Amino acid sequence: MIGEDPTPAGAFGVEAIAMTMRFGAFTALDNVELKVRPGSFHALLGENGAGKSTLVKCIMGYYRPTEGDVLIAERERAISNPKDAHAFGLGMVYQHFTLVPAMTVAENLVLARDDVPAVVNWAKEKQELEAFLSRMPFRVPLDAKVSDISAGERQKCEILKQLYLKRRFLILDEPTSVLTPAEADEVLGMLRKMVEAGELTILMITHKFREVMAFADEVTILRRGKLAGRGKVSELTPDDMARMMIGAEQLTVQPSRTGEAGKIRLEVEKLVARDDAGGLAVQDLSLTVRAGEIVGIAGVSGNGQRQLVEVLAGQREAESGAVRVSGAPYSASREEMRRHKMSLLPEEPLKNACVGGMSVADNIALREFDRAPFASGGWWLNKSAFRKDATSKINRYKIKTRTPDTPISALSGGNVQRAVLARELGHDVEVLIAANPCFGLDFAAVAQIHAEIMAARNRGAAVLLVSEDLDELLELSDRLVVMFHGQLVYETRAGEADLTEIGRHMAGH
Amino acid sequence: MTTEAADPVDAAAIAPAADAGFLQRHGASIEYILIPGAALVAALVVFGIFVALFGKNPLDLYWYMYYGAFGTWFSWQNTLSRAAPLILTALCTALPAQLGMVIIGGEGALLIGALAATSAALALQGMPPLVVQVAMVIAGMTGGGLWILLSGGLRQYRGVNETISSLLLVYIALAILNHLVEGVMRDPASLNKPSTREIGAANMIGSIPGTDVHWGLVFGLILAVASYVLIYHTTFGFAARVAGGNIRAAKIVGLSVGKLILTVCFLAGACAGLAGMVEVAAVQGRTNANLAVGYGFTGILVAFLARQNPLAIIPVAILLGGINASGGLLQRRLGLPDASVLVLQGIIFISVLASDALYGRIGLLKGKS
Numbered sequence: 001m002i003g004e005d006p007t008p009a010g011a012f013g014v015e016a017i018a019m020t021m022r023f024g025a026f027t028a029l030d031n032v033e034l035k036v037r038p039g040s041f042h043a044l045l046g047e048n049g050a051g052k053s054t055l056v057k058c059i060m061g062y063y064r065p066t067e068g069d070v071l072i073a074e075r076e077r078a079i080s081n082p083k084d085a086h087a088f089g090l091g092m093v094y095q096h097f098t099l100v101p102a103m104t105v106a107e108n109l110v111l112a113r114d115d116v117p118a119v120v121n122w123a124k125e126k127q128e129l130e131a132f133l134s135r136m137p138f139r140v141p142l143d144a145k146v147s148d149i150s151a152g153e154r155q156k157c158e159i160l161k162q163l164y165l166k167r168r169f170l171i172l173d174e175p176t177s178v179l180t181p182a183e184a185d186e187v188l189g190m191l192r193k194m195v196e197a198g199e200l201t202i203l204m205i206t207h208k209f210r211e212v213m214a215f216a217d218e219v220t221i222l223r224r225g226k227l228a229g230r231g232k233v234s235e236l237t238p239d240d241m242a243r244m245m246i247g248a249e250q251l252t253v254q255p256s257r258t259g260e261a262g263k264i265r266l267e268v269e270k271l272v273a274r275d276d277a278g279g280l281a282v283q284d285l286s287l288t289v290r291a292g293e294i295v296g297i298a299g300v301s302g303n304g305q306r307q308l309v310e311v312l313a314g315q316r317e318a319e320s321g322a323v324r325v326s327g328a329p330y331s332a333s334r335e336e337m338r339r340h341k342m343s344l345l346p347e348e349p350l351k352n353a354c355v356g357g358m359s360v361a362d363n364i365a366l367r368e369f370d371r372a373p374f375a376s377g378g379w380w381l382n383k384s385a386f387r388k389d390a391t392s393k394i395n396r397y398k399i400k401t402r403t404p405d406t407p408i409s410a411l412s413g414g415n416v417q418r419a420v421l422a423r424e425l426g427h428d429v430e431v432l433i434a435a436n437p438c439f440g441l442d443f444a445a446v447a448q449i450h451a452e453i454m455a456a457r458n459r460g461a462a463v464l465l466v467s468e469d470l471d472e473l474l475e476l477s478d479r480l481v482v483m484f485h486g487q488l489v490y491e492t493r494a495g496e497a498d499l500t501e502i503g504r505h506m507a508g509h
Numbered sequence: 510m511t512t513e514a515a516d517p518v519d520a521a522a523i524a525p526a527a528d529a530g531f532l533q534r535h536g537a538s539i540e541y542i543l544i545p546g547a548a549l550v551a552a553l554v555v556f557g558i559f560v561a562l563f564g565k566n567p568l569d570l571y572w573y574m575y576y577g578a579f580g581t582w583f584s585w586q587n588t589l590s591r592a593a594p595l596i597l598t599a600l601c602t603a604l605p606a607q608l609g610m611v612i613i614g615g616e617g618a619l620l621i622g623a624l625a626a627t628s629a630a631l632a633l634q635g636m637p638p639l640v641v642q643v644a645m646v647i648a649g650m651t652g653g654g655l656w657i658l659l660s661g662g663l664r665q666y667r668g669v670n671e672t673i674s675s676l677l678l679v680y681i682a683l684a685i686l687n688h689l690v691e692g693v694m695r696d697p698a699s700l701n702k703p704s705t706r707e708i709g710a711a712n713m714i715g716s717i718p719g720t721d722v723h724w725g726l727v728f729g730l731i732l733a734v735a736s737y738v739l740i741y742h743t744t745f746g747f748a749a750r751v752a753g754g755n756i757r758a759a760k761i762v763g764l765s766v767g768k769l770i771l772t773v774c775f776l777a778g779a780c781a782g783l784a785g786m787v788e789v790a791a792v793q794g795r796t797n798a799n800l801a802v803g804y805g806f807t808g809i810l811v812a813f814l815a816r817q818n819p820l821a822i823i824p825v826a827i828l829l830g831g832i833n834a835s836g837g838l839l840q841r842r843l844g845l846p847d848a849s850v851l852v853l854q855g856i857i858f859i860s861v862l863a864s865d866a867l868y869g870r871i872g873l874l875k876g877k878s
Contacts, residue, residue, distance in 0.1 A: 314760045334763030344761050353761050355754030366751060366762045370744040379743050 011039035011201045012073035014059065014090070014169055019068035021054050028054040029065070030225045034203075036169075036218075038073070041195045041202045043216035043233070045209075047245055047442040048413070051225040052205045056171050060092055061085045072169075086114075091167030093158045095174045101147035105140050105157055112161050132164060137190040150507070151300060152183030159191065163200075172204040176211060180300060181470060182503040188215045209238040210471075223247055242443070251447040258458045261478065262291035264327075265340075265462035266312075266431050271321035273307045281307035283486040284321070287464075291430070294453070294463040296477030296494065298470055300506050304486035305466045306347070309435040312464070313344050315352070325431055337367075340431055343424035343456075345417075345449075347436035353420045356409035360401050361390035363408045364423045393422035398448070414445035421452055429456045435466040450476060470502065484508045540868055545814050548864035549828075552857040559852065565843050577838030578831025584838075589722045590792075592830030594619070596729030597784035598808025599815065599822045600736055601657065604777040605671070606817035607740055608770060609753040614660060614675025615781040616805020617682035618653035622782025623789045624686055625652030627796040628694075630708035630789075641712045645786050653782015654775040656682065661774030665767045671774075683801055690797055704797035714790045725787030729826070732780055736819035739776075749773055781805060803851070807833070810858045829854070 014036045021029040029051045036042040046052045058065040061079040069076050072088050079085050082092075099108045110116060110125050129142055138156050146154060155175060162170055170191075176184035192215050194200040206212060212219055212233060220230040221244040229244035266289040275281040281304040289295045299305055310316035312323065314332025323330045325340040336342075346352035354363045365374055365386050373385040390404040399418045401411055408416060417437065425432070434453060438446040453476060457463050467473050473480055473494070480497055482490040482505040490505035492498070557567030578588050601615035629648035633641045659678060663669035689705075696706040714724045740746035752759035752766050759766055788800055811829050815821035836850040 314763060315757050332760070332763060334765065337763040346761060351755075352757050355751050355758050357754050358750065362747070366758065369747050375744045379745065381742050381744060381747055 011168055011195070011198050012089070013038040013040075013201060014203070015071040015074075016055065016059055017069045017071065019055060019058055020066045021051075021058060021063060021068075022066045028225050029058070029068075032068075032222065032225070032227050034059075034220050035230075036201060036203050038201055039195060039198045040217045041192060041215055042204070043212040043219040044203060044205045044222070045207065045212060045219055045241060045245060046222035046228075047207070048440055049224075049442070050222040050245070052222055053173065054225075055222070056092070056173065056203070056205060059085070060090060060171065086165070086167065088169075089167050090169045090171070091162035091165060092171040093155075093162060093173065093175055095177055097154050097158060097178075099146045099154060099157055099161075102145065104143055104145055105149070106142040108146060108157065109142075109161055109164050112165060129164075133160075136160060136163065137193055138187075150183075151178045152180070152187065152507075155179060155183070155187055159187065168199065169201045170203070172202065174205055174207070176206070176208070177468075178301065180503045180506045181499055182507065184211065185214075191215075209241060212241065213238060221245055246443045251444060252451045254447065254451040255455050255458060257454065257478075259292045259460070261293035262460065264288050265291045265325065266433075266464060267322075267324040267327075268308075268312075269322045269324070271308070271311065271323065272319040273304070273311050273316060274319055275304075275307055281486050282311070282318075285483075285486065285488060287481070287488065289431075289462040289464050291462050292457060292460045293478045294457050294465055294476050296473035296480045297464070297466040297483050297488075298473050298480060298502060298506060299468070299483035301468050303483050305435065305483055307486075308483075309346060309433060309466055312433050313346060313352075341428050342431045342433070343429045343461075345420060345424055345432070345434040345437040347439055349417050349420045350409060350413070353424075354408050354416060357407055359405045360394070360399065360408050360411070360419055361386045361404035364390045364393055364404075364419055364426075367423055393419075393426055396426075397422040414441045417441060417445060417449065421449060425452050425456060429459070429461040432456050432461050432463045433466075434463065436468060437465075438467075438469070438472060470499070482506055541816060544864050544867050545816070545861060548860040549814070549857060551864075552853065552860040555856050555860070556853045559856075560843075560845065560849075563845065565845065570839070570843060570845075573838050573842050574832065574835045577835030584831075584834060586721045587834040588827060588831040589726050590830075591833045592826040593723065593725035593729045594784040594788055594804040595808050595811050595826035595830055596733050596822055597725075597780045597787070598805045599811035599826055600732060600808075600819060601653075601777045601781035601805070602809050602812035603815065603817040603819055603822060604736060604740075604773050604780070605657075605661075606812065607746070607749045607753045608773050609756070610661075610664070610770070610774075611672045612657060612660060612675045612774070612777060613672055613809050614657060614678050614805070615777075615784075615808045616801065616803065617675070617679035618656045618778040618781035619785040619788070619805045620679075620682040620686050620800055621656040622649035622653035622778075622785030623796050623800050624689065624785070625649055625782065626786035626789050627705050627708060630712055631694075631706060634709065638711045641708075642714055642790065645708075645712075645790055646783065649782045649786025649789075650779035651782070653785060654777075654779035656782070657774045657778025658771060661771050665770050679805065683798075686796065686801070687798065694796070696795070699797070702797055702799070704795045707795045708789065710794075712790065713794060714787070716791075723787070723791035725784075725791050728783055728787060730823065732783065733819045733823050736776075736780075740819065745769075745772075781808070784808075807854060810854060810861070813858070814861050 016032065016034040019029050019032045032051065032055060034055060044052050054063065057063045059070055061081045061084050064080065070079055077088060106126060106129055109129060110120060126142065133139060138160065140153055140157050140160060141149065146157065155178065176188065179187065188211060191202055195202055204216065216233050218231065219233050219236065219241065221228045221241060223245060268285060268287040271282055271285045272280065273282040285308065297305055307316060311318045325336065330336050344353065350356055368374055370378065374382055376382050387404050394401060394404060397418045399422065400415050408419060432453065437449050453463060453465065465473065465476060474497055477494040480492050480494045481488045482502055484505060485508065490502065553571065557570060560570045561567050577584055579585060598615035598619060601618055602612055605612040626645040626649035629644045630641050633644055656678060657675065660671045660675040663674045664671040691703045694705045695703050716723050717727065740750065748764050749769050752764060752769050756766060784804060785800065789796055793799060807829055811822055811826045815825040832850055832853060836847055839845045839849055840847045
């Protein structure tokens, strides 16, 4: 314990005072104050880039704040690296798993300790682990390999690991992003009980209002590196919190759902596709999407959604099966994409739909560059047409870029997605395939993208929307299907959807 | 809608450039000259140390290198004649590089191009020289093109790494050349050095009037400029750059990546094949093992030093041609082995590759972040 008094037993609080963090000329945190009372469940809300992670990393010792202090149990402490933070009883659970998949749960727990002996007496350790688990509200199979247990169980292991290491102030970084709603409720509910029992203090980074309302006592909201608001959750509504998060920014209004589904536009029949490792990712999947209809595909990430979209986008060869668009066989060629007016909004647009080193104007022209007015005679590039088209789309889609000639990789995620949106939806659309189109984007971008997708549907496009965000799917879809292990296992009309039922199928029950 | 400082990248992108200094604004372009230049200087210094170990004065070395490459009209002509095939073989690496492919088999395409051009000339003996010469150009380019097309096809249809296949094809090309030159195509009169028959003095393409520099230089200049135009001003080049920049993005907009790979490989090989034709029709007059002097390999170095830009290839090829040309003088005046310039080339290549790590890391040239 580096020669200082250990922190008192039981739950303790943490405060960050006047935290400022500058990276060069950019201020990521500007005089932010955070007060987490002992034995409370505190939520830290904010859009992407609001400074939540920076604040937490300053507390955990990953960053040295430019100014500001951290108080642990009301005493000022110098935390110069994560080890110091651990010694004070602070622990962090990351969005992504940090367990070794090839090892058992017990091995993972024991090896996480700082004082692992050279020779581990497993029989003794097992006994101690069992004793430890009996005091814990959740159970995990100690002898199972981590690779064999579900995402929910893994997240429980991550949390148990922190408790096993005797950390009594837990920071959770979007802990439920890989869980089904039921798993999320279970894990957070158990943590909530431990907080109520006075054993634990929790600081949870999130952007889900539902979880804040259901589990948190207090909330701190950041916007653009500044404290935007804080208070007791019981005295706030989600609308209040949303207003604090986004400030005075005007959001695009989503058009209401109009018109009925028409003819079948997109037809997938008995599609089989493998993943990169050669495993079956999509198995005998059949699906139809009609004109003027949004079909949502729900599912925990890694159940073949990505491979399905890649086949439709021409990025992966199907093993067998057929895809038809408006009745004609479809093999993702440029000619077919044009004829059927197909648009694709893949996940991670910079990786999947843009050339990072090329300019914004070039990227906006990717679908049309070989036709007039971009190409004279079908082969000579007309650069001024690129710039003219890009300038008008940059204005129309509110893309924040210094010039049309700026490399697209210099833009923020939201603006890259807006540029792709401008390219893919800037003309008539008959079939739209979107995969997690809003992942990691701020409110303004999300609202704009949702509005565009709904508008495309209302104009008669057939929309296939693959998303890991159930709220997004419920909001936009006409029909919802659940994908599990490469197959569609459940279908419902979005209007009549039952969250528990969907969650059950997402988990494969 | 407020746009200020929405997030770090935005803030930097929107900030007016007016207050940034000249260095910051042109940082990226300066880097493209400064870093290869520094790599070249570093290589010369290391080579100087290497020469000093032989007990020679490095300053003498640098003077003779300059003198042998650019010191007199004679050395200039020698340099330019050597630069011509280097421009063409460098294009063989630079064109596929636009697609993200690393082709290092220009030497093989050069040899096959030379064989094809020689065969065409020998088959058309007695025809008017212009017809023979045009046929040699077509045959050389087709031969070289098909040779690199093999690498492209192996990559596209069988997933074979194009770098390795193109390199191995060099040795196959050399074996084919030796087999033919020592077999069916051998001129019985060539005793010590097996060669094909001569294509005939009338069919040689000769020199640019008023110089001893052969027309190959003009071919090289034309193809380098044409490649630049192809890459940066045509839809084909645009598609190639998209596929080279991000193959997933190319596929999502339906570009036929396979067709691009095959076409670009053919064009690349055609350039190196033309180099082979030029060596036969302007220098050797026949095909023999003398053709395999490493123009294809030096071309790789030229392409990397020029950062795969077809226009930059021209001055870099002249520079490297000069280093080659000075080899004889170094041997005569300093008593260094003829292969010394190969050592220098090797050092340059290593330092150019190592210098790649410096891009975007020079503090003075960084834009504000």
